[in-house]
Amino acid sequence: MAPLDLAVQEEEKLSKPTEKIINDFNIQVATVNGSGSQTANTVLLRSIFQMGVPVSGKNLFPSNIAGLPTWFTIRVSKKGYLARREAIDILVAMNPESAREDIFKLVSGAMVVHDEPLSLKSLRDDLVYYAVPFDKLVATVCPDAKLRRLVKNMIYDGVLAKLLGIEMPEIEKSLRKQFRKKPKAADLNFNAAKAGYEYAEKHLTKADPYVVERMDLTKGKIIIDGNSAAALGCVFAGVTVATWYPITPSSSLCESLIEYLKRYRVDKETGKASFAVVQAEDELAALGMAIGAGWAGARAMTSTSGPGISLMAEFAGFAYYSEVPVVIFDIQRVGPSTGLPTRTSQSDILSAAFLSHGDTKHILLLPASVEECFTFSLEAFDLAEEFQTPVFVMSDLDLGMNNWMSDPFQYPTKPFHRGKVLSGEELDRVKEFARYRDVDGDGIPYRTLPGNHHPRAPFFTRGSGHNEWAIYSERPDDYVRNMDRLARKYETARQRVPTPAIDENSKAKVGLIAYGTSHWAVVESRDRLLAAHDLETSYLRLRAVPLNHELEDFIRRHDRVYVVEQNRDGQMHDLIRLEVEPEAALKLRSVRHYNGLPISPRSVVEQILAQEGID
Amino acid sequence: MAPLDLAVQEEEKLSKPTEKIINDFNIQVATVNGSGSQTANTVLLRSIFQMGVPVSGKNLFPSNIAGLPTWFTIRVSKKGYLARREAIDILVAMNPESAREDIFKLVSGAMVVHDEPLSLKSLRDDLVYYAVPFDKLVATVCPDAKLRRLVKNMIYDGVLAKLLGIEMPEIEKSLRKQFRKKPKAADLNFNAAKAGYEYAEKHLTKADPYVVERMDLTKGKIIIDGNSAAALGCVFAGVTVATWYPITPSSSLCESLIEYLKRYRVDKETGKASFAVVQAEDELAALGMAIGAGWAGARAMTSTSGPGISLMAEFAGFAYYSEVPVVIFDIQRVGPSTGLPTRTSQSDILSAAFLSHGDTKHILLLPASVEECFTFSLEAFDLAEEFQTPVFVMSDLDLGMNNWMSDPFQYPTKPFHRGKVLSGEELDRVKEFARYRDVDGDGIPYRTLPGNHHPRAPFFTRGSGHNEWAIYSERPDDYVRNMDRLARKYETARQRVPTPAIDENSKAKVGLIAYGTSHWAVVESRDRLLAAHDLETSYLRLRAVPLNHELEDFIRRHDRVYVVEQNRDGQMHDLIRLEVEPEAALKLRSVRHYNGLPISPRSVVEQILAQEGID
Amino acid sequence: MSTITILPAPPKKTNVYRGSKTTLCAGCGHNAISERIIDAFFELGIEPARVAKFSGIGCSSKSPAYFLSQSFAINAVHGRMPSVATGAILANRNFFALGVSGDGDTASIGIGQFVHMLRRNLPIVYIIEDNGVYGLTKGQFSATADAGSKSKSGVTNDLPAIDTCALAVDLGATFVARSFSGDKKQLLAILKAAISHRGTAMIDVISPCVTFNDHEGSTKSYSYVKDHEEPLTDVDYIPYFENIDVDYDPGTTVSVRLHDGSHVRLRKLDPEYNPTSRRSALNLLREAREKKEILTGIFYLDTSAKDFIEILDLVDEPLASLPQELLRPPQEALDEVMEELR
């Protein structure tokens, strides 16, 4: 057994219950991919959510299309924790191939709903087993044999509803929502769920402690994945040119962008589009197109994952140096190279921050929630145009592709910030126009857009050396002046990007720093550290690079500061070391999680306790 | 006038001579490119060298093919300094376009050899002018009008020979060496030189203080550019597959490699080649080919510059993760983006060190001299095969394309180090073969080569996740184990790469750190700091990344340590900060030069004095 | 050491069609092409302000600095100009887009983007200044160098040349032509026709590199081209004529109506030749290649195909200048989506 498994057993002991466990457990559905369990799982998740109970869903899928083991985990948490919890309390075992191993990972006392033919009972005697004859049941509700495979999964929803106390009307409601336009399919599926419910009612006796009870914690809230949230943000940011090359886990961002744009940005009368979305031939072309569009004045973006980021390196430097606004979404997955495409990580931080050869420094936004996927998308377009530079939005597979509960998104109040663009009339008013001159002392020059017919508007854009008038120059002084201005611009951005979110605890000697999805594990870890180990902590969540000066102050106010992240090399830890004074750097410690699964509170707590010398 | 120019004036005052200046001055020949001055300049350089006087030549050329101003600078230095010196003492003004500006950059008392029609005298009255009627002279020695343009430049060699006291037999000797296979061309050129000499004898009166006098400091030495030296190293390292895509300043590496390979690695009898050099369609393909070759057991390399490094990012990560040996030369030029292709820098350090998305760390070698271009090429192939990973050799334009004086290269004594490769017989002896297992605890696994027909030899190489048997795996524990082993391998490399070269001064409170071509400016700066400012310094020259632990000790032994380099962002300074304890990092200061010209001692001295608070 | 002078000199404002002083070699074919570009836009009366210039990297790709100084321009990275142009054109459909590339930039590093640009029928005039070598990096072979030709340094090219015109015809391009930088009349006429075409107008212009490729053995040198050029169609540009049909008999002349209403006249030298048939174009090109001849003229023309802007069905106004009111959906839209996610 891997060390991880032992750890699971331990956590289990800590949390082992003796009585009813209400709204605080982990359900895992083990199927094979391509078997159509997605609907059943979503309906299950939503039904609990509709009962006012906080949930989160995580899909762990292999890098192929059909026939391999897949796990969908639903965390039910009355405290509203959204991080991945490792221990599993409830297993729905549909996949014979993984069932054995799945069983051995369960907490003692866990419940197992399994296909009747699978004889699992002999494996462990500390579990509660519920056998269900799925095939027989589906035959009764679904006369068309071809459809049975698709409907079969809905049966376990019914079984669980009965066993856990999920209300059937909520199952039906969420089912009908899923099949809005296909009432027949909804009926068929609901019949399957009912068959499961009835079977459980008749044949199964509740012998486990897990229960769902109505609460009032999800009212008004939504469930959405980060990629859809980001796409929505782009729509409201007024994106006009979006380019992409398919890659997991980023594809669904542009795919839902297309859906939203078709819905809200096609002229009702003419049928014409106020946007262009292009599936490029590769990532080099995707960024090239976005740069061309940004140069010409469009709000332009592309979306990719690690391998694409690597391929975009040259163009990213070009955009930095020729000062073209463009938004780049990096939905991070495990690297390096082509990596494990269906596993999550935060390991592109260093490469994105310095992407391209030469002296290059980029702005990164670090959304931690689906809400920030939305708001940072808006922010990204504004920043890109304000600073005339690429802006990277660093999401990840966990955030981008999983279902997250959230407050609804607020309609943006700020108008577009289109940056220092000079119109023809403005050119008439100014004496001189030098494309790359630092007129305002903030490093940000003025630009004109192609299409501006003023005789002084046009300029020649190049990656190579130029003077303030955008004229080719190899003069050392021109080169240095330009490089220094670019550095100054980056310093201006430091003050302008989203500031860290700080939760200061005046009693705390220990500080925690995290960003992106590591946030959720940290939130829960802090509670655990306090509850179980009396360790008070403060917390700073980074929301952007360049790092704001508040970060350094935060570090100085604490004795030891843990940087929590999901990569092997402690990339943000390193970035922070570069930015803060060595006195502050002395206090930094690194907490890293990099096995491809979303970071769990347990791994954070364990690493902090070990480094604090607490056990 | 740019600040630089004022600085030149000042240095001039400091160094202004009152009497004969022997073997210690800077000659600048200003022409247009494409006008065929290369031969004349090389002959001039070599003639002085043959007189036993240390010289170095730097070519400052524009990014086009013909018709634009070009400057060739010959530094004559009896002390053997090879760094770029900013002040110019002798100008050969052949280019009307730049002449005016060139004149204003000269030290007071400088000598100017100029084409007679150019009337420059009125510009400054503190210079010594020598007008030469080049066109008339060339007409007399070269009846064929078409050839005159090519021969004309040789006249200034003759003029300078007379004025400076360079011996004509040395001019002839070096000319005949240049035109080994074209005696007629040699004659024609030598006649032109003689015409210049005789003209000077008759019409010019020596009125400047500059003199060349025979010394004995170059005996046995060679003159070579870094790219040729590296190519030579590759030949003796037994390179078998070399791939490239043309790019300045790296092209000449592969071009001279082809020359040497044709000469020494073609079978005399069969005419067949023991090497394949492929001009690829781009840099992605170039690295892909080299990786394929390295995988199959060839000693494989590619050579490029910044934009190519960016394009290679994905493949570099693939090679790191699939553990394929490959040598990558990066002849750095000014970045970012397509940059100034004919200007030098050391600004790819960070991108190369972390090249690719995800957690990736590479080995870099940092040659400072043409000799190290040779020896580190040998080293690079050994390290790549020993560590089964990409090894980057970080040269630069200044080192790669300019002429450097050096001790002759030593024939390698070490046999090839081909790393942990298992033959068929060895496989018979071992019980098990797991491609990615850490058998020896050093992180380095054993590999087999395609072509090994042992039934247990084959394995499946992939960029994506795998277990120790090279079998596809998405298991979190397999992933972590592999990542940790890769990190361990990097730590092993830390002990194995070339150690820093340290010149410790027990009286010094101040330490200097440099690498690559910055070395030459530091050597001279230390002398100047001591002589003019009584500042004792120690010096550590980095020769590789990962940084060896000796570095940290060096820093600890000093109060303040300056990291001298040629980029805007202090990239090595940052890398060091990441590697050393914060206490040591506290002592670090950054000295940066990034105007595209080779770093000069003056800029180093000035920045150190400013930071030391000395003036 | 001397500082470096500003290169090249700032453009003369007096003639907006001209550019700054060329820094290419004297006699470079690329300079002649720049001249024809100036003539074409001038004669068509297209204001430079309406033109956007795109290029990659190379001597050829530098040339946009040497014409139409009053146009916006972007000098992108090596081999990847088509993507940059694509984005810019999508952002502003009102441009006259002009791309200038080299054979290395297009056929070696850039062949991928070239192929996909052609598939999209991007509205752009795309000129390959084709000399068979990498001029700017000093004369290595590109992928259009003829098999068997020798470089100045004595190296022989053993790989078959890519015929960019055949490739373009096969890939579905809608305007495919070839000319020679020294043929003022034909090049100007083809350029004017291309500018009037809606869709990708791809012109391969044989443009000798006087420095690295003007020697025996190269089919891209002046002398070779002068000897072997065999004009296929005589192209005369006639603005605003009314004929539309391109169904015409062998041996006669045809006038094709272009999108802006202007016309291009094609003379069929070969009675079998039909400028609207990809198959004939491909056959002629291959035949010429087999005979080691360079055919010039407009090989293929399709005035009916949708260009990329039409395929994407974009609004008439440039995307780049749409106001926030049109780009940000109203509050109700967000409310609607939020409701669905509850």
Next chain:
Amino acid sequence: MSTITILPAPPKKTNVYRGSKTTLCAGCGHNAISERIIDAFFELGIEPARVAKFSGIGCSSKSPAYFLSQSFAINAVHGRMPSVATGAILANRNFFALGVSGDGDTASIGIGQFVHMLRRNLPIVYIIEDNGVYGLTKGQFSATADAGSKSKSGVTNDLPAIDTCALAVDLGATFVARSFSGDKKQLLAILKAAISHRGTAMIDVISPCVTFNDHEGSTKSYSYVKDHEEPLTDVDYIPYFENIDVDYDPGTTVSVRLHDGSHVRLRKLDPEYNPTSRRSALNLLREAREKKEILTGIFYLDTSAKDFIEILDLVDEPLASLPQELLRPPQEALDEVMEELR
């Protein structure tokens, strides 16, 4: 949470021609191709140990794990397999090199490397498992999707398809064929012919994606192919026969001698068709395309062209196994160079 099981199971050592269990969808055309590859190598008696497998990224590119478990293999990055194969083949000329790619991997992101591999006539069997979609990323269109076809999600493809065979013939490839994953006999015969060819043997195998492309409107689906397939040549593989000539009359059968001495027999269904003429091949391919038919068979064959190893004139022994004595020149060589630099 459960750990993840090892995927796929380790190969069975008992049958060295087989691979590990496929993880592709049941019914995927790619699996059928894997079977034929196994058959071909088995029937030709080529030991897997002599084979090197190369692939890019995609469902298709995963398949080398599912055959010839006793061969070395490298699964490279997306679209860039040809370069990796090139390097490996240069390092060891003794391989039977087998490349497996997808249409996305080859025709979209990888078109550049594909084009340049063909120009070099790299000795490799290069199979495109062509389904018109990106299978592994869930069904987006690739550059071989037919214009007008509809994806499962209802999106229509508006761009013309790249005909990889026509491209290959035009670019100078020396063995160009097309087959269908479901046509056991023809595919096997073509594979065996390809393996015996010296140079790039490029085979476009229509290989339906049952999950994302087996629906109406797609010409890459089973049903469409079954309806529209029109075999061009019946290919029978006859090892070690002696005929050499390919000069033959329309309507008859020709037997072409391959480099290893083996033969391939071509039946000319079309009396005009000549498998040694690029022009005819291109015409037939274009004609078929215009008729929206899929031609299968070997379109072009050139057994005389030099492959890349011959062009580079490499020594007979693999470069990778040359000993230090042959690779490091003697002391005198270095002395000589040093002397010249003095």
